[in-house]
Amino acid sequence: xxxxxxxxxxxxxxxxxxxxxxxxxxxxxxxxxxGHTDLQDxxxxxxxxxxxxxxxxxxxxxxxxxxxxxxxxxxxxxIKNGFIVGSxxxxxxxxxxxxxxxxxxxxxxxxxxxxxxxxxMGEKWLGAGRDVDxxxxxxxxxxxxxxxxxxxxxxxxFVGMAxxxxxxxxxPNGNPCGCGSQGCLEKHASATAIAxxxxxxxxxxxxxSKQVYELALGEGNHAHKARQIxxxxxxxxxxxxxxxxxxxxxxxxxxxxxxxxxxxxxxxxMFRAVEKRSFTYRNTKTRIEKATLGNEAGLYGAAYxxxxxxxxx
Amino acid sequence: xxxxxxxxxxxxxxxxxxxxxxxxxxxxxxxxxxGHTDLQDxxxxxxxxxxxxxxxxxxxxxxxxxxxxxxxxxxxxxIKNGFIVGSxxxxxxxxxxxxxxxxxxxxxxxxxxxxxxxxxMGEKWLGAGRDVDxxxxxxxxxxxxxxxxxxxxxxxxFVGMAxxxxxxxxxPNGNPCGCGSQGCLEKHASATAIAxxxxxxxxxxxxxSKQVYELALGEGNHAHKARQIxxxxxxxxxxxxxxxxxxxxxxxxxxxxxxxxxxxxxxxxMFRAVEKRSFTYRNTKTRIEKATLGNEAGLYGAAYxxxxxxxxx
Numbered sequence: 001x002x003x004x005x006x007x008x009x010x011x012x013x014x015x016x017x018x019x020x021x022x023x024x025x026x027x028x029x030x031x032x033x034x035g036h037t038d039l040q041d042x043x044x045x046x047x048x049x050x051x052x053x054x055x056x057x058x059x060x061x062x063x064x065x066x067x068x069x070x071x072x073x074x075x076x077x078x079i080k081n082g083f084i085v086g087s088x089x090x091x092x093x094x095x096x097x098x099x100x101x102x103x104x105x106x107x108x109x110x111x112x113x114x115x116x117x118x119x120x121m122g123e124k125w126l127g128a129g130r131d132v133d134x135x136x137x138x139x140x141x142x143x144x145x146x147x148x149x150x151x152x153x154x155x156x157x158f159v160g161m162a163x164x165x166x167x168x169x170x171x172p173n174g175n176p177c178g179c180g181s182q183g184c185l186e187k188h189a190s191a192t193a194i195a196x197x198x199x200x201x202x203x204x205x206x207x208x209s210k211q212v213y214e215l216a217l218g219e220g221n222h223a224h225k226a227r228q229i230x231x232x233x234x235x236x237x238x239x240x241x242x243x244x245x246x247x248x249x250x251x252x253x254x255x256x257x258x259x260x261x262x263x264x265x266x267x268x269x270m271f272r273a274v275e276k277r278s279f280t281y282r283n284t285k286t287r288i289e290k291a292t293l294g295n296e297a298g299l300y301g302a303a304y305x306x307x308x309x310x311x312x313x
Numbered sequence: 314x315x316x317x318x319x320x321x322x323x324x325x326x327x328x329x330x331x332x333x334x335x336x337x338x339x340x341x342x343x344x345x346x347x348g349h350t351d352l353q354d355x356x357x358x359x360x361x362x363x364x365x366x367x368x369x370x371x372x373x374x375x376x377x378x379x380x381x382x383x384x385x386x387x388x389x390x391x392i393k394n395g396f397i398v399g400s401x402x403x404x405x406x407x408x409x410x411x412x413x414x415x416x417x418x419x420x421x422x423x424x425x426x427x428x429x430x431x432x433x434m435g436e437k438w439l440g441a442g443r444d445v446d447x448x449x450x451x452x453x454x455x456x457x458x459x460x461x462x463x464x465x466x467x468x469x470x471f472v473g474m475a476x477x478x479x480x481x482x483x484x485p486n487g488n489p490c491g492c493g494s495q496g497c498l499e500k501h502a503s504a505t506a507i508a509x510x511x512x513x514x515x516x517x518x519x520x521x522s523k524q525v526y527e528l529a530l531g532e533g534n535h536a537h538k539a540r541q542i543x544x545x546x547x548x549x550x551x552x553x554x555x556x557x558x559x560x561x562x563x564x565x566x567x568x569x570x571x572x573x574x575x576x577x578x579x580x581x582x583m584f585r586a587v588e589k590r591s592f593t594y595r596n597t598k599t600r601i602e603k604a605t606l607g608n609e610a611g612l613y614g615a616a617y618x619x620x621x622x623x624x625x626x
Contacts, residue, residue: 132471134470134471146560148560150463150468155463156562157447157561157562157563158445158447158562158563158564158597159562159597160562161562161593161596161597162560162561162562163560163562164559164560164562164592164593165559165560167559167590167591167592168556168559168560169483169552169555169556169590170482170485171485172483172484172485172552179592180589180592180595181555181589181590181591181592239482239485242482242494243481243482243556244560246477246478246480246481247459247461247475247476247477247478247481247557247560248470248475249469249470249471249472249473249474249475249476249477250470250471251471276493276494277480277482277494278480278494279477279480279492279493279494280474280477280480282493283474284471284472284474
């Protein structure tokens with residue numbers, strides 16, 4: 001079934017999920033697919049899965065109308081060479097020319113992008129950031145990713161490593177981080193950090209941030225402890241957001257990820273910290289809000305990239 | 314004496330000095346003037362001084378060849394309206410339409426810019442940043458100003474308040490700041506902060522950062538204390554720089570201002586902090602260096618702006 005309008009294919013390659021979507025230039029989703037990323041099967045099998053998912057959508061919606069393919073992946077992207085560099089979730093792809101390999105399989109150009117950057121672009125295109133040209137997105141997960149949109153475009157920095165907001169120092173003598181530092185934002189405000197604090201407070205050894213949230217909704221000592229965790233997490237987040245507001249003066253900062261349902265518990269301390277630490281925040285109409293596209297943001301952002309590169313958006 | 318090439322006039326209005334220069338598009342300085350800013354005489358007298366300085370250069374180098382006038386001032390700039398907003402050094406100019414008033418006096422358009430932004434642009438045009446498109450400048454003075462150049466242009470943010478790096482939190486429970494926060498970079502790494510630490514260590518009540526530097530050059534207990542001060546100052550600076558490197562991934566970060574001669578004493582702890590707190594720094598050819606234009610940077614950057622606006626650079 002060929003459609004008349006042009007479309008692009010976005011792929012979001014996570015540590016556990018592989019999703020693809022065919023989307024037209026107005027943001028209308030023509031079709032989607034999703035599957036499990038089985039890294040155990042090796043790199044070539046994952047590449048085959050990606051290529052197969054893209055081919056299936058291309059066969060369905062037409063070769064001629066395909067503007068291009070965008071692939072969002074965790075980790076740093078060596079933009080120039082199309083490599084993934086140092087992804088904890090995808091170690092087998094380190095230094096592997098994944099962009100060119102997929103491109104050769106498909107016979108069509110592929111754009112590679114960091115997943116948080118793609119998510120920020122997705123929110124700008126079709127989500128909470130539609131009405132602004134500049135925004136910063138923080139994705140709270142295992143770590144904390146950052147995506148920065150400046151003048152409507154992804155801000156990459158000179159080797160593509162801009163937006164490493166998860167490694168901003170928020171507590172100089174805080175928790176140690178695998179990056180070699182200590183007190184990094186993601187060691188105090190990620191889903192993983194929430195779980196670690198739950199362990200410290202003897203709430204449980206393997207709680208998810210969702211389970212800690214559910215405890216916070218209850219009553220008694222456990223609820224009190226769970227709320228303390230979100231208060232500490234919100235304060236750390238607020239310090240980082242205040243720094244970002246002071247440096248970027250963007251109109252919009254967005255948060256997404258697993259801990260978002262606990263907004264009611266972390267937002268008060270977060271806003272207190274931002275108000276205290278940023279007179280720019282206090283004196284402008286700066287907004288700090290929930291992202292609206294959830295898990296789809298990276299997929300949409302990846303699909304946006306070929307349109308932009310082709311000058312169609 | 315009229316010259317054949319086009320030129321622009323840059324003005325740098327400080328709390329104590331008023332300087333102006335006529336500069337051509339190649340960065341050649343045709344002429345300069347400087348005087349004392351006597352704020353005691355009132356706002357209108359200062360505006361008259363500015364207008365007189367500009368007129369003198371315009372009379373000398375020709376009306377027809379004048380591309381435009383750029384004025385660098387401390388404080389936030391309301392870019393749209395050409396106001397200075399909340400400058401501690403120039404309280405009489407708060408909310409005063411200084412751009413339009415100067416422009417009316419001269420009968421020529423005027424571009425208003427924050428002094429740290431102008432200095433960053435000056436370093437990009439004619440100084441340490443000539444070979445890069447992106448840089449961040451920190452000016453260490455009474456406070457700490459920040460100027461950010463992205464893709465060769467001043468990065469303003471949505472209301473012109475980007476680059477407030479002096480108010481980045483580096484020590485969450487650190488010294489209180491007039492902005493309402495505590496632990497702001499400028500309360501731990503500015504010339505004023507160095508003087509305050511000298512007082513805390515009983516080195517003297519009214520030492521300049523230069524005098525503290527001279528103590529550090531000596532021997533004995535006072536030298537040891539003075540070096541401790543620069544070590545603490547360097548560590549605070551390093552935390553902020555690491556955050557900037559992680560967020561911007563710019564190729565170049567520049568420092569300027571009174572404490573720069575003490576580089577040998579603060580740079581070691583600064584680089585230790587940056588190396589610890591930024592894997593981007595450790596894994597890229599990011600440079601942190603002294604700015605090269607000194608006090609002239611803002612003047613040159615102000616003169617650059619009319620050329621840029623006219624599409625001549």
